[in-house]
Amino acid sequence: MPTSPAQPAGSRERMLEATIALLRAGGLSAAGINDIVRASDAPKGSVYHHFPGGKLQIAGEALEAYAERVRGFIGQALASRQAAPDKVRALFEAFAGRVAEGGFQRSCAVGTVSLDLDGDTAPLRTVLADALAGWQAEIAGHFDLGSAARTRAYAGLLLTAIEGAYVRSRAEASPQPFREAGAWLATLVD
Amino acid sequence: MPTSPAQPAGSRERMLEATIALLRAGGLSAAGINDIVRASDAPKGSVYHHFPGGKLQIAGEALEAYAERVRGFIGQALASRQAAPDKVRALFEAFAGRVAEGGFQRSCAVGTVSLDLDGDTAPLRTVLADALAGWQAEIAGHFDLGSAARTRAYAGLLLTAIEGAYVRSRAEASPQPFREAGAWLATLVD
Numbered sequence: 001m002p003t004s005p006a007q008p009a010g011s012r013e014r015m016l017e018a019t020i021a022l023l024r025a026g027g028l029s030a031a032g033i034n035d036i037v038r039a040s041d042a043p044k045g046s047v048y049h050h051f052p053g054g055k056l057q058i059a060g061e062a063l064e065a066y067a068e069r070v071r072g073f074i075g076q077a078l079a080s081r082q083a084a085p086d087k088v089r090a091l092f093e094a095f096a097g098r099v100a101e102g103g104f105q106r107s108c109a110v111g112t113v114s115l116d117l118d119g120d121t122a123p124l125r126t127v128l129a130d131a132l133a134g135w136q137a138e139i140a141g142h143f144d145l146g147s148a149a150r151t152r153a154y155a156g157l158l159l160t161a162i163e164g165a166y167v168r169s170r171a172e173a174s175p176q177p178f179r180e181a182g183a184w185l186a187t188l189v190d
Numbered sequence: 191m192p193t194s195p196a197q198p199a200g201s202r203e204r205m206l207e208a209t210i211a212l213l214r215a216g217g218l219s220a221a222g223i224n225d226i227v228r229a230s231d232a233p234k235g236s237v238y239h240h241f242p243g244g245k246l247q248i249a250g251e252a253l254e255a256y257a258e259r260v261r262g263f264i265g266q267a268l269a270s271r272q273a274a275p276d277k278v279r280a281l282f283e284a285f286a287g288r289v290a291e292g293g294f295q296r297s298c299a300v301g302t303v304s305l306d307l308d309g310d311t312a313p314l315r316t317v318l319a320d321a322l323a324g325w326q327a328e329i330a331g332h333f334d335l336g337s338a339a340r341t342r343a344y345a346g347l348l349l350t351a352i353e354g355a356y357v358r359s360r361a362e363a364s365p366q367p368f369r370e371a372g373a374w375l376a377t378l379v380d
Binding site: 117154164 | 216217218219220295298300301302306307315318319343347350351352355357358360362363367373378
């Protein structure tokens with residue numbers, strides 16, 4: 001969407017960034033239009049200018065941008081090692097570092113929003129399912145467990161463990177759930 | 191806390207039940223005092239009568255009651271089988287049934303609240319961490335992987351997978367993430 005002369009360049013991007021950060025902190029309830037305006041230092045009208053669909057539109061686009069970014073993060077972590085068990089440990093170690101950096105105050109935006117879904121926000125379900133499917137495919141591309149179905153199932157297990165470790169890390173204020181999961185799940189491909 | 195004559199018997203329990211259901215559906219933001227009043231059909235004043243600490247008190251007590259109930263649910267599922275791999279599959283199958291029953295609209299209240307934590311609700315972190323620790327101990331009590339540390343770590347992995355499968359099941363509207371995780375994690379104790 002073109003930016004009108006009245007809007008500062010990059011304000012659309014700033015709003016999306018602010019939305020991603022708010023979603024990671026507290027899900028949809030933390031990412032109201034007023035919260036986004038405050039966090040991105042943008043005039044309120046500019047949110048509706050850039051996102052005429054309002055909260056669902058901006059949340060959906062933020063989740064898509066976030067999904068792409070996390071896919072890159074996953075790919076980079078997995079590509080950093082050769083042997084399959086090392087890849088698994090590196091993946092979980094990368095996420096452990098990510099939660100610790102955020103002081104255990106930020107989780108996966110797909111996780112936070114998934115657990116917030118209700119009748120009003122159900123249209124976001126497809127975006128969330130697509131994000132998860134994309135991550136699963138990214139993980140699967142780095143392993144070969146003999147058959148595509150088995151490799152895909154294993155990738156699904158890793159993804160499940162990542163989402164669960166985000167929950168536990170947040171409550172326990174510790175990266176340990178990621179490391180624990182990585183160590184165990186590496187043994188499945190050793 | 192004693193119920194005053196002005197309060198209908200059981201209204202405290204109804205409010206706690208309503209809070210648990212709201213937390214499972216959408217976390218803290220879905221469990222405001224007004225939501226609780228509406229869902230429990232209780233007079234607004236009675237919430238503050240029973241829970242003078244307001245939202246944090248009622249959420250904390252609801253989470254404690256929920257944690258105890260889930261601990262029983264976990265124990266029952268694990269006790270239903272003899273062999274360790276069968277126990278693991280039965281546990282995940284029990285949760286798969288639980289999410290399907292709820293039409294994939296209810297998650298783990300500890301998961302939803304963990305991903306909502308912020309400065310205002312940080313006092314709930316201890317309740318959440320205690321709930322997770324209690325579940326981990328319950329799971330660990332049903333396995334023996336050679337050492338207490340190893341058994342405890344494996345129980346932690348199962349717990350991580352349960353929380354993650356709740357996230358994925360909700361977004362994917364499918365019990366499959368529970369079954370997938372159960373099948374894989376059973377192989378670790380086979």
